[in-house]
Amino acid sequence: MKAVQYKDVESVMVGDVAEPTINTPDDVLVRVTRAAICGSDLHLYRGHIPGMAPGSIMGHEYTGIVAAVGERVRHVQVGDRVVGTFHVACGACQLCRLGQYHQCSHGGVLGYGLAFGDYPGSQAEMVRVPWGDVNLRKIPDGLPDEKAIFTGDILTTAYGAVRNSGLQPGETCAVIGAGPVGMMAVMAAQVMGAARVFSIDRDSRRAGAAESLGAIPVDSSRSNPVRRVMQATGGLGVDVVIEAVGGPPTLALAFQLVRGGGRIAAVGVTAEAQWAFPLMTALTRDITFRIGLANTHRDIDATLNLVAAGRIDPTTVVSHRLPLESAPEGYRLFHEQRADKVLLTVG
Ligand SMILES: [Zn+2]
Numbered sequence: 001m002k003a004v005q006y007k008d009v010e011s012v013m014v015g016d017v018a019e020p021t022i023n024t025p026d027d028v029l030v031r032v033t034r035a036a037i038c039g040s041d042l043h044l045y046r047g048h049i050p051g052m053a054p055g056s057i058m059g060h061e062y063t064g065i066v067a068a069v070g071e072r073v074r075h076v077q078v079g080d081r082v083v084g085t086f087h088v089a090c091g092a093c094q095l096c097r098l099g100q101y102h103q104c105s106h107g108g109v110l111g112y113g114l115a116f117g118d119y120p121g122s123q124a125e126m127v128r129v130p131w132g133d134v135n136l137r138k139i140p141d142g143l144p145d146e147k148a149i150f151t152g153d154i155l156t157t158a159y160g161a162v163r164n165s166g167l168q169p170g171e172t173c174a175v176i177g178a179g180p181v182g183m184m185a186v187m188a189a190q191v192m193g194a195a196r197v198f199s200i201d202r203d204s205r206r207a208g209a210a211e212s213l214g215a216i217p218v219d220s221s222r223s224n225p226v227r228r229v230m231q232a233t234g235g236l237g238v239d240v241v242i243e244a245v246g247g248p249p250t251l252a253l254a255f256q257l258v259r260g261g262g263r264i265a266a267v268g269v270t271a272e273a274q275w276a277f278p279l280m281t282a283l284t285r286d287i288t289f290r291i292g293l294a295n296t297h298r299d300i301d302a303t304l305n306l307v308a309a310g311r312i313d314p315t316t317v318v319s320h321r322l323p324l325e326s327a328p329e330g331y332r333l334f335h336e337q338r339a340d341k342v343l344l345t346v347g
């Protein structure tokens with residue numbers, strides 16, 4: 001089968017590899033229909049994440065049709081149209097039983113190398129999904145794959161961050177970063193009742209796209225985002241900040257935008273190991289700071305419902321639709337910031 005393989009820093013290829021097989025009674029094989037390139041795939045592409053061996057299959061965002069199931073699988077059947085979660089969990093360990101699927105003692109991330117379970121990825125014609133009952137959801141009838149695919153990662157990641165922020169209806173929210181996850185956070189904050197959502201990005205084109213979703217765009221390349229937000233909030237700052245870039249500069253900005261007693265939820269992926277936490281600011285201004293990767297399993301049913309009901313259209317972030325064979329071009333465009341979200345059509 002064809003699959004997108006990691007070659008070297010800033011280089012992927014589409015190669016021919018053996019089809020996966022059912023290895024355990026909980027495995028499900030999915031014939032992939034759509035795969036997406038994620039911002040976190042770029043961290044691999046740029047060589048920031050160690051443990052990705054040349055030849056490894058990339059990708060963790062996908063939809064498809066169930067092609068085979070192991071003998072213990074009960075909740076999905078051959079022929080079902082499904083979306084998968086980007087991180088896989090066993091469903092049975094103590095942390096999974098506490099609902100902390102993203103902390104599963106046995107889990108990992110598809111297509112993310114040795115440090116994340118060494119699972120072959122989903123940018124391929126077929127993918128083996130471990131613990132298929134836990135890590136797959138049937139796609140509601142009438143909901144196209146190209147919308148459902150976002151619930152397996154970036155929409156649910158953003159939705160989870162807004163949920164973790166404790167946003168209440170009528171509050172103001174600032175989303176730092178208008179990349180695909182930031183745009184999803186704008187939409188999630190809106191459906192959760194934010195009165196106003198500021199979308200901050202230094203790319204004026206992206207700021208414009210956020211405006212078309214109903215956000216208040218703040219082009220940080222042209223104006224000081226702190227001054228803009230303070231002017232618009234009577235000098236208070238926003239109730240909630242969602243940080244969707246990753247890394248020290250935008251984390252520091254979040255502390256400048258939030259009101260006293262407000263909340264920050266950070267979800268941007270970073271390769272930085274450490275950051276100087278603004279201890280005195282957080283202490284004296286009573287700031288709640290939360291950071292963590294998404295617990296997709298907790299929120300995917302809600303995001304599937306929202307997308308199926310038409311309350312959120314995640315395809316607004318799609319800039320390119322390419323065949324699987326053109327994945328190297330898709331990676332290059334995304335890497336050079338000439339693409340927002342690249343969907344790969346498979347088969
Ligand atoms: Zn992703």
Ligand SMILES: [Zn+2]
Nearest residue numbers: 090093096104
């Ligand atoms: Zn587990």
